Amino acid sequence: MLLSPEKPIAGLLTPLFALRSDHDLGIGDTDALRELVVWARKLGFSLVQLLPINETGNDHSPYNAISSVALDPATLALTPERVPDLDPAERAAILAESDPAALREGPVDYARVKPLKRRLLEAAFARFEVRAWRTNARRAREFRLWCGQQSGWLEGYTLFRVLMDENGGSEMWDRWPQAQQTLESARGWLASLSARRQREWERRRRYHAYVQWIAFGQWEALRRFAGEHGVALMGDVPIGVSYYGADVFSQPGLFNLEWSGGAPPERVFQSDPFTEKWGQNWGVPMYRWGRHRETGFAWWRQRVARVRNLFHLFRVDHVLGFYRMYGFPWRPGENGTFLPLSEEEARERTGGSLPHFIPRDDDTPEHREANRREGEEILRTLLEETGPHRLIGEDLGVVPDYVRPSLHSMGIAGFKIPQWERRPDWSLIPGGEYERLSIATYATHDHPPLAAFWDGMCAAAWAGDEHQRWELDRLMAFAGIHEARHYDDGIREALLGALFRSNAWIAVAMITDLLGSRKRFNVPGSVAQTNWSERLNRTVAQWSREETLRLEGIVRLLRESGRA
Secondary structure, three states: OOOOOOOOEEEEEOOHHHOOOOOOOOOOOHHHHHHHHHHHHHHOOOEEEOOOOEOEOOOOOOOOEOOOOOEOHHHOOOOOOOOOOOOHHHHHHHHHOOOHHHHOOOOOOHHHHHHHHHHHHHHHHHHHHHHHHOOOOHHHHHHHHHHHHOHHHHHHHHHHHHHHHHOOOOOOHHHOOHHHOOHHHHHHHHHOOOHHHHHHHHHHHHHHHHHHHHHHHHHHHHHHHHHHOOOEEEEEEEOOOOOOOHHHHHOHHHEEEEEEEEEOOOHHHOOOHHHHHOOEEEEEEEEOHHHHHHOOOHHHHHHHHHHHOOOOEEEEEOHHHHOOEEEEOOOHHHHHHHOOOOHHHHHHHHOOOOOEEEOOOOOOHHHHHHHHHHHHHHHHHHHHHHOOOOEEEOOOOOOOOOHHHHHHHOOOEEEEOHHHOEOOOOOEOOHHHOOOOEEEEOOOOOOOOHHHHHHHHHHHHHOOOHHHHHHHHHHHHHHOOOOOOOOOHHHHHHHHHHHHOOOOOEEEEEHHHHHOOOOOOOOOOOOOOOOOOOOOOOOHHHHHHHOOOOOHHHHHHHHHOOOO
């Protein structure tokens, strides 16, 4: 579908796991997303923004994926309609043992959801082997062709996944037996096995390749479905990949494993002492950009090319990392040790290093120019794979003054968070003055929903917090709100209306803000069961029946702003 900044549109940010449907298996899936696409289009939204859909490890964070390419099987709709190899009777028997109705209640129970979906996929694969693989039927030939086309990443990934299975489902390759800890040593170990065991290993690798074949097929079909309904899908490419993932295992030379990527300290995250003092230590490995440059950035080209087939456009999370990334000389597991230390004490433990920007800080004009030049080199390479207006840069946090002009010069839209966009006198910049090549939104997946954010500001202001009163007054002026009161439909419409009336190309509302929910999807710097697991209270079908009348004001605002 044609997307151009000349035509402003509106979108919904919706984590897939949070969606509910009448027949899901305890987590949002591609069928629930189909329902959302239809519902969003009826309201007048033309875009659905998702979090990353790559396969996650045991922490379930979409920003710590175990593969830069492989898709998460948990996202799949596992019905005979979507997986032709799945026998209806066998599916019913498996579900009868799992109580899917109970799974649909409450947050995502990954410990039950993932094994259930694996059982269904293994049943489908076993039937595929009997009905197609052994007879070299058409589906088997299509599968072989697909595997050949994906061999650049699939070979290392399937070996990594089978080794995970071999080691109790753990992705921590540095705790596996010595002979399995690298791609080359694992190949040698595999070659030493008996012919029978090697055949079993090949079958298990073929299973994981089959799952990815099914996954890419579902998501490519979903992209077509959304386009036919006039809705663009926006994917998400995290700046990093998991330290414990197939990419590091297969191509360790591309990564600097001595340093962990993250973000510098920010006052906005005062709820977490470590983040406030040292910053966010994400634990993702840093890149050896020299090695990437020698290959023509082949790994990045491959990564972006696969995403291009699944989404109409996509954002790069923490695009600042292409210019320079904040690095920690210790892994996240050591954060507790470093929290109480002074800088001098920390240096003693690390051999002289402290967290800093890599490859260099922005402390001199020469360093700033070098960071700008090298960041643009990488991004221009990605643009060669994506085409115009399909790459979005998440340029939030501590943003160097050269980054946004740099993105703009390449035609890459950045983000506008209204409460953070300020004039020199600290008043909020009116939405009408936003650059057209931008995305306006009040929140990302890391922020509290508007209802909680608004009421928190009001409560603090009413309690005498002068700073919060000052901030509240400015947000009220931005949205044209004349009375500070508890969050209600009128406040919601005023806030979202100001967003829709802005000059930004895309105005995005988080699904919780549209529905008035107080659910929160992630708290940065924390490890909590509620992160990446909260689900919305009702199914998409229930929204269609129950929310349409309540959202008439939103529909009117979309039409009046020209975004419908």
